[in-house]
Amino acid sequence: MLLPAAAAGVHRLKSLCPVRRISSLKVPWRRDAALDAAILRDRRYRLASRLVREVLLSPGRRLLLRYLSKRRQRIRLPVLVPTFLRRYPTLLSVSPPPNPVASPSPHLLSFLEFASRHHALHSPLLASRLAKLLMISSTRALPVPKIAAAKRDFGLPDDFLTSLVPRYPHLFRLVGDPGPDASGNAFLELVSWDDQLAKSVIELRADKEADVVGIRPRPNFTVKLPRGFYLKKEMREWVRDWLELPYVSPYADTSGLHPASPEAEKRLIGVLHEVLSLSVERRMAVPIIGKFCDEFRLSNAFANAFTRHPGIFYVSLKGGIKTAVLREAYDENGELVDKDPMIELKERFVAIMDEGHREYLEELRKKREELEKQRLQEAYRGAKVGTGIEDEMEEEGIDESDEDDDSEEGEAL
Numbered sequence: 001m002l003l004p005a006a007a008a009g010v011h012r013l014k015s016l017c018p019v020r021r022i023s024s025l026k027v028p029w030r031r032d033a034a035l036d037a038a039i040l041r042d043r044r045y046r047l048a049s050r051l052v053r054e055v056l057l058s059p060g061r062r063l064l065l066r067y068l069s070k071r072r073q074r075i076r077l078p079v080l081v082p083t084f085l086r087r088y089p090t091l092l093s094v095s096p097p098p099n100p101v102a103s104p105s106p107h108l109l110s111f112l113e114f115a116s117r118h119h120a121l122h123s124p125l126l127a128s129r130l131a132k133l134l135m136i137s138s139t140r141a142l143p144v145p146k147i148a149a150a151k152r153d154f155g156l157p158d159d160f161l162t163s164l165v166p167r168y169p170h171l172f173r174l175v176g177d178p179g180p181d182a183s184g185n186a187f188l189e190l191v192s193w194d195d196q197l198a199k200s201v202i203e204l205r206a207d208k209e210a211d212v213v214g215i216r217p218r219p220n221f222t223v224k225l226p227r228g229f230y231l232k233k234e235m236r237e238w239v240r241d242w243l244e245l246p247y248v249s250p251y252a253d254t255s256g257l258h259p260a261s262p263e264a265e266k267r268l269i270g271v272l273h274e275v276l277s278l279s280v281e282r283r284m285a286v287p288i289i290g291k292f293c294d295e296f297r298l299s300n301a302f303a304n305a306f307t308r309h310p311g312i313f314y315v316s317l318k319g320g321i322k323t324a325v326l327r328e329a330y331d332e333n334g335e336l337v338d339k340d341p342m343i344e345l346k347e348r349f350v351a352i353m354d355e356g357h358r359e360y361l362e363e364l365r366k367k368r369e370e371l372e373k374q375r376l377q378e379a380y381r382g383a384k385v386g387t388g389i390e391d392e393m394e395e396e397g398i399d400e401s402d403e404d405d406d407s408e409e410g411e412a413l
Contacts (some may be wrong), residue, residue, distance in 0.1 A: 027235060029307050032226050032314050034334035035325050037395065039283075039318045041375075045350055050075040051084065052091055055102050056112075064200075065100040090356030095291065103315075107352045115345050117166075119157040122341050127168045128155055129278050131197055134190040135270060136250050137295040141189040144174075146231045146291045148182040155280045155342030161188075198251040200270065201277040219247040221273065223311035239311075250274040259299065268305055271296055273326065276313075281342045282329035284386060286315070286322040 054071055065222045069081040077084060085092055090107040094100045104112065127200065130147075131153070134140055144161065157163055161182060165172045169191070176186030197206070202219045210216035220243060225231075230276065241262075248254060248267040257264040275289060275296075276282055286303050293302065306313040306324050314325040331337055 005031065027231065027308055027310055029315065030226065030229055032316070034332060035314050035327075035330060036316050036318050036334075038325075038330065038334035039316050039323055043319070044353065045346065047077055047084070048088060048353055049349070051077060051081070052104075052108065055092060055104065056327050062101050062103045065094060065102050068102050069350075077245040087360050088169055088353050088356045089359060090352050096225060108356070111348055111352055113155075114348065118342075118345060122155075123164055123167060125341065126154075126160075126164055127157055127171060128197055129356070130156065130160075130164070130188075131168075131171045131190060131194065132251075132274075132278060134188065135193065135198055138255070138297050139295060140193075141175075141187045142292070142295055144176075144186040144188055145180045145183050147188060148296075149291055150284070152290050153279045153281075155286050155340065155345075168246075200250055200274045202270070203248065203249065204272065206281070221269065221309075223309075224327050225311040226314075226327075229310060236265040238381065239309075239397070254297075258270075265305070268298065269309060271298065271303060272302070272324070273312065276324060277329075280342045280346075282336065282340075286324050289324065 054068060054075060065082070075171055076114065080092075085094060085102070090105055092102045092108065093105045094102050100296065131223060133147075134142055147156070147160075151158065151160060161174065161178055165174060171191055171194075173189040174186060175189055176184065178184045180185035195373060200219075202221065206219040207216050220360060223239070223243070227327050242265065245262060245266050248251075248263060248270055250267070250271040250273075252267075254264070254267045271288070277294075286306070286348075290303070292298070303315075303322065303324075306315045312327060314327050316325060320338045329337055334342070369398075
């Protein structure tokens with residue numbers, strides 16, 4: 001059932017906001033350099049995480065380097081695999097020829113142990129996050145493959161079906177056989193409804209303010225238009241009237257709403273806002289969100305809602321894929337205002353990458369000094385420096401901007 005206030009709003013405001021106006025309103029897309037930069041900063045992390053996963057998912061966590069190199073296009077790596085591994089030597093260990101094998105480095109093994117402990121420590125948070133997603137679903141259930149496709153966006157461990165779900169039998173029930181890779185015909189069902197969890201971030205924010213000032217404000221969206229962005233008069237008036245509508249919780253039963261009504265738009269934005277708020281980085285690839293269209297009762301054109309509300313969302317085109325960003329979660333410099341506890345895993349992984357990259361740069365510096373020294377020595381003898389070191393330097397000296405190419409699809413660890 002609709003919340004009483006929302007139900008009243010359905011009847012009262014239909015005449016003020018005609019159904020035909022919603023789909024006819026157009027808002028121009030405008031680039032946000034700071035938010036685009038936030039996505040581009042993750043480029044090397046995404047490349048490294050894809051490469052590492054290929055090894056971690058292999059039997060015994062070992063993979064012949066020649067086989068790993070053949071997967072370069074699949075993992076969208078813009079440079080040769082051996083070149084990338086030399087640039088970040090702390091990620092994977094490579095055994096000597098003739099048949100080099102890639103396996104987790106000591107640094108990576110230590111990280112994996114920390115990640116396991118970190119997931120266990122924050123299992124209550126992850127369980128509530130997963131339960132909220134099930135509560136948003138109209139059937140109170142989600143297909144396991146869809147959850148698996150979005151698990152990294154919500155900070156869930158790779159083995160969430162065995163490490164997380166069984167620990168909360170009062171919340172979750174697994175139906176069917178998910179298979180070894182969670183791609184089977186299985187569903188995760190909500191066992192019992194929890195009214196405490198059935199509160200959105202916006203409603204919790206209103207409750208928190210009520211605790212401070214003693215008066216609960218009406219739950220509503222934070223509209224934060226980027227600097228220099230202006231809406232046309234017609235759109236400004238529509239947004240003003242739309243914001244006056246009662247807030248519709250993403251956890252409410254809104255099956256009775258007309259799909260093209262302003263109230264349905266309010267519910268749609270509420271669902272998208274809540275889903276992004278539950279994600280670790282407050283942003284998600286639009287196609288990943290689209291996997292839940294049926295369960296969350298989103299129309300096939302749901303992505304247009306992101307651009308219709310530029311003060312709430314931003315859609316970045318970087319990385320060769322549309323990424324929806326919750327604007328209120330980022331400051332003017334494109335940094336997260338409040339970091340999710342699970343973001344620490346990414347930060348630690350990047351720290352391992354940076355440590356290895358510093359080693360690589362130091363080694364490269366020494367090779368350049370050696371090359372320059374040889375050139376000076378050979379110049380005195382009137383000879384030419386051997387091509388061996390020069391060829392090696394040319395390969396190692398590839399401009400690393402190729403790793404920051406924004407033509408590939410992003411993916412989190």
